[in-house]
Amino acid sequence: MSILNLLIAVCLGYVVFLFSVAFAADRAARRGRGAWLRSPIVYTLSLSIYCTAWTFYGAVGFAARSGLEFVTIYLGPTLVMIGWWGLLRKMVRIGRSQRITSIADMISSRYGKSNLLAVIVTLIAVIGTTPYIALQLQSVTLSINAFAQVDLPGDQVSETGTTGFLIAAGLALFTVLFGTRNLDVNERHHGVVMAIAVEAVIKLCALLAVGVFVVWGLGGGPADILARVDASDIARWEVSNSRWIGLTMLSAAAFLCLPRMFQVMVVENQDESHLRTAAWAFPTYLMLMSLFVIPIAVMGLDLLPEDSNPDLFVLTLPLMHGQDGLAIFSFLGGFSSATSMVIVAAIALSTMVSNHIVMPVWLRMTGGTAMMSGDVRSVALLARRLSIAAVVFLGYLYFRLSGGGTALAAIGLIAFVGVAQFLPALLGGLIWRGATRSGALAGVSIGFVTWAYCLFLPSFGPDVLISAEVMQAGPWGIGWLRPYALFGTEGIDNVVHAVLWSLSLNVAGFVGVSLLSFPTPVERLQGAQFVNIFDHSGTSGGWNAGMAQSEDLLIMAQRIMGPDEARKLFARSAQLQGLPGFLPEPSPEFIELLERELSGSVGAATAHAMISQIIGGANVSVEDLLAVADETAQIMEYSSQLEAKSNELADTARQLREVNDKLTKLSVQKDAFLSQISHELRTPMTSIRSFSEILRDTQGLDAGAQAKYAGIIHDETLRLTRLLDDLLDLSVLESGTVVLNPGRARLGDLLDRAIDATGGLDARLRILREAAREDIVVDTDLDRLVQVFINLIANCRKYCDAPQPELRIDVTQRDDTVEVVFADNGTGVPEELQSIIFEKFVRVGETKAGGAGLGLAICREIMTRLRGEIVCLPKPQGGGFLVSFPVAGGLQAAGENVAD
Amino acid sequence: MTQAKDPIYAERQTYRRRRLGDAARLLPVLGAGLFGLPIFWQETPTTRALIYVFLTWALLCILSGLVAWRLRADAAGEGDDGADGSEEAKPEQVT
Known part of the structure; x- marks a missing residue:
């Protein structure tokens, strides 16, 4: 053998x-x-x-x-x-x-x-x-x-x-x-x-x-x-x-x-x-x-x-x-x-x-x-x-x-140089988070081309793949591009020459392009995962799997991992999630796990692609990150809306409380007024009855006494009539059935009229005016306006508690609106009454000046009819009122109800 | 990340372990230096270089074995120090 x-x-x-x-x-x-x-x-x-x-x-x-x-x-x-x-x-x-x-x-x-x-x-x-x-x-x-x-x-x-x-x-x-x-x-x-x-x-x-x-x-x-x-x-x-x-x-x-x-x-x-x-x-x-x-x-x-x-x-x-x-x-x-x-x-x-x-x-x-x-x-x-x-x-x-x-x-060493082109991308990816895909592509490609040109292709011998002429003189006669003497580096071994140039250019391309390019979110996640693998052994995050169907995933996994393996994996995950049956929730963790398992069979890129087909391409993209940011913004917006709503509720509650307080006060005021009005009506009625009984029953009254008693009865009747007139007036104004009589006059004249009607200028009350500013012709119901003025001046006479009472009447015209301020030097309207001072039957103090508390209510009704308003001015400007109304065209048709 | 949570001065054993890791990292530098030495030799017989290279080689194998052995012994006795990631291989999440 x-x-x-x-x-x-x-x-x-x-x-x-x-x-x-x-x-x-x-x-x-x-x-x-x-x-x-x-x-x-x-x-x-x-x-x-x-x-x-x-x-x-x-x-x-x-x-x-x-x-x-x-x-x-x-x-x-x-x-x-x-x-x-x-x-x-x-x-x-x-x-x-x-x-x-x-x-x-x-x-x-x-x-x-x-x-x-x-x-x-x-x-x-x-x-x-x-x-x-x-x-x-x-x-x-x-x-x-x-x-x-x-x-x-x-x-x-x-x-x-x-x-x-x-x-x-x-x-x-x-x-x-x-x-x-x-x-x-x-x-x-x-x-x-x-x-x-x-x-x-x-x-x-x-x-x-x-x-x-x-x-x-x-x-x-x-x-x-x-x-x-x-x-x-x-x-x-x-x-x-x-x-x-x-x-x-x-x-x-x-x-x-x-x-x-x-x-x-x-x-x-x-x-x-x-x-x-x-x-x-x-x-x-x-x-x-x-x-x-x-x-x-x-x-x-x-x-x-x-x-x-x-x-x-x-x-x-x-x-x-x-x-x-x-x-x-x-x-x-x-x-x-x-x-x-x-x-x-x-x-x-x-x-x-x-x-x-x-x-x-x-x-x-x-x-x-x-x-x-x-x-x-x-x-x-x-x-x-x-x-x-x-x-x-x-x-x-x-x-x-x-x-x-x-x-x-000779191919052994040549192959070594070829695969060594992976080294920059591989090592760089492990230690440098800034390495990007574009950089790796550039580095590997440049290195590969240089290797092929300087070592691999020439290794087949002259004139096989690269002509002897190119080997000798370089392509197109460019000497510094000769495959074995790139950039004039002659005299070194071919393999070392190729290692030197291919890896240098490879690294330069890899680092340069990495520095200039920007990585995608997945790259950045993976980069952090690779470089810091010992810090956190987690996996690449990023599945946002709201839409993933566990069944679809199972069907796909079965086809790759085999039915038994896939079902086992799914069942185990479901068990870990505490779910009965064999279908786990498609939580991001589960999908990451599945991707990793699949990548063991078909590689990371394919596994990623397959999963993203089912998830609907929902891998991490800038859009996703933005969406997450949007969601956060929406939540924040929602919570600020809630806050606004709750503020609004608090406001409403406060307003309700105020209204309630006001109503309570009004009710108290009304009760007070009822007793007051009965008193007001009763007092003159008592006098009238007493004196009329004296006149009727007493024989032999002298003429003087008779005239005196009749005069008292007459005065009291007038007082009663005035009270009833006021009430009637107010009810007419409120019901909107009042008839307004338009007229035209200088504001100053109207104020003169009002002052005269309240007793004229006397020592008891100093009235300060600025005639030049009152030179405004107004077009409105003159009598009603004067009535308001009279009321305010009269109030001042009655209630001003300063030792030397003083009333300043200040007229300002803003565009088409005239503002007249009646400010005295007294203590003014108490703050707690300012909100209800214009209500009916409200009087400052108890019975001091004997008014019925209807004057300001009437004033407000009149001003409303005149398309103006009257407000109580806060204390710092002196106790007082601001009356404002349009210079012209402020009249309202009778029956038109604007108060509501 | 983990770095921030670690105390600045580690325990003696952890400290030793980290220095051992440093030694393990520096071993190839030492090896490269030793193996690179012959390039400076002039007119040296091949036999001398041969003996030098193989003795160096054996020395490096022994050193590497020692470091690996110490690291293993430490890993068995002492817990992890996450800072330089010298923990034992973590079990896969799912196998």
Whole structure:
């Protein structure tokens, strides 16, 4: 049995072994017996997919060509890993709390769940990873060819394509079987992770075994090896400083940004504390992986023919020395490195492609609604499976087209530079709240274009994609745009040159555009969530789900999560809300939870889009914030209205109280008046009766006494008549049946008349007037107006309590209105009486001046008829009254009632 | 946010824990310095660089292990200090 056949048999056996490991792990996990599957060691081992076949075989070749420089590829990840506390912990926390499914999802979530950004990141990832997959296929075929050459020396194996295709197909099958068991990416792929962990152990053991064989079997121990190193081509430390630093930084960046690394490090992470173990265990793993690289390289250079491929020293050294078993083990190590990388890369890429490209397109094509018929879940799974096949097939295609030449060998670092373009957006998003979506888009795009122009496209060789002329002289002869000497930076390594320019321009674009643009509300919320993840482990807020229907949400969730899972989730939420049945209230908390769950299956951007379709696009927008503000304003307005109403009520109550007081007072006044009027009527009636009885009954009265008694009776009758006249007058005025007689006169004359009628000017009352201002001709019922004046002057004579009574009559004309103020120097009308002084029967004081209390009431009625008014002036201006009336046209038709 | 609520001077244990976090953050800076040192070397045999690099590497792994171990021990014994977010992974709200 030739060694090639043996190799194929072992290889097939190994594949079967891997399938059974994955199957057993999956089964154990499903039965809940897989606690050991979740150990930190498994997590650490799964990180080892960083070491692909490129590093397994290529590191030795790298070392044979440029000495110790190969180690930079491992130093970068070491530095990242030992600094886990600062950065990785944050990424893992965010990945878990936001249910991140891929690096594209992470970046898109941070920048407002932007699908455009996710699509760009996905495309770059595919472009950067496809050659890498091709590289793995190449390394496996090359290693098989190495065995074939032992069997059939000199015969160039022609079956490269077939081998590559078989491997690709097998890997795609494995990945589909174990990588898409469940839609929720956050549910760990136990089978896959376990297989990877086993492969990690195998590749480490294989490399260590070869190393031990080389150092102690072929060489004479460490001292001998060191001596050989000193004697070899790589004896001198000739590492270029820029490459040493540049490659270390590049590998650190790639470690964070490679989709497959992100997949195992963040997405598949089950427990943040696993990082603690990985913090030292993974650097140790890397150190062990590189420990024997230099010895193997030196021994290979020493012992193998000049023309042998240094990339295959790991394999050819044992093979050439008859150690077939070790060679096969070594092959398995390389095979493991290749397969685990392809599997995880395919899972990571397929998740990104199906979540960010296929699903959004499919959702749009099916009418843009999440409520379509059919099972979204199966569509998503199918999309993911097809994506896996497509990604692996793309890698195979690339491998066939590129012909497996040296260009492919260089692709490892080139791919690193490509994915490193995510770093500014990723890191910036984690530490800088000011980073915006536009900034991230600008940075990633600029970096990607620069990378493609400076490194990726030229890597295919001159005249393939970029002409030799452009490489030499720059496009259109512009020298400073030469791909390998951008802006005249000549003399540095191509890769370092590309890293320098692509990342510098990337950062400049990212920061510059971020500074100039303004983030949307969702971006700002997410930014705060990401940057301050340790301060509050809440989630992105913002669902305003008044309109969301729980049933619609359930229907959609069932299609994505599966009916059982969805119903369980809903029932649990309903229970938490204290509701019977299985439909929870669509509270913002519940919808956030649901979105997070869904985003574990279809990515944040798609989950957000689907939920917003049901909620009615009600994610947080400036409009929503404004609406909230409006609502607040409305509430405030409403409460101020309430306040106004209650003030109004208080006013009304106060007025009612005042009216009530007034009524009570009036009632008291009326009672008082009734007794007063009966007294007023009774007194003259008593006199009249007494004196008329004397006249009737007494004989022999002298004429003088008779005349005197008759005079008394006459006076008393007049007094009675006057009283009754007043009452009659008032009732006429009040009933509105009074007839007014218009006339025209000077106001001064009217006042003269009034003063004369009240007794003229005498020493008892000084009347102060200003004749010039009284020169106003008024057109009204003159007699009635004079009656008012008389009443006021008479009142003053009767009631003014000053020692030297004084009445000032002040006339003012305002527009068409004449105002006449009658102000005396007495105490005036008491405040408590001012409101009722114009009522009937109200008198100031008890019976002092003997009036009936009708005068002012009559005055008010008259003034109302004359379309004027009479008011009582408050004390500061002297006790007094203001009479105002129109200069002309103030007459009212009789019977017209304006008092009401 | 949480910062404002925290006392200015933390308890001794919390203080130690935060400094341990600082050490964990600074470890890669130390590593970068140590790994960067060879670029200043002139005319050095590869073997010396080889031994230096691997010894440094081993030292960093040990230091990292020590820091991680101390952080774990502290996390087990002491409560969280929210200020620098060193609390244990919070359980998912719903699983």
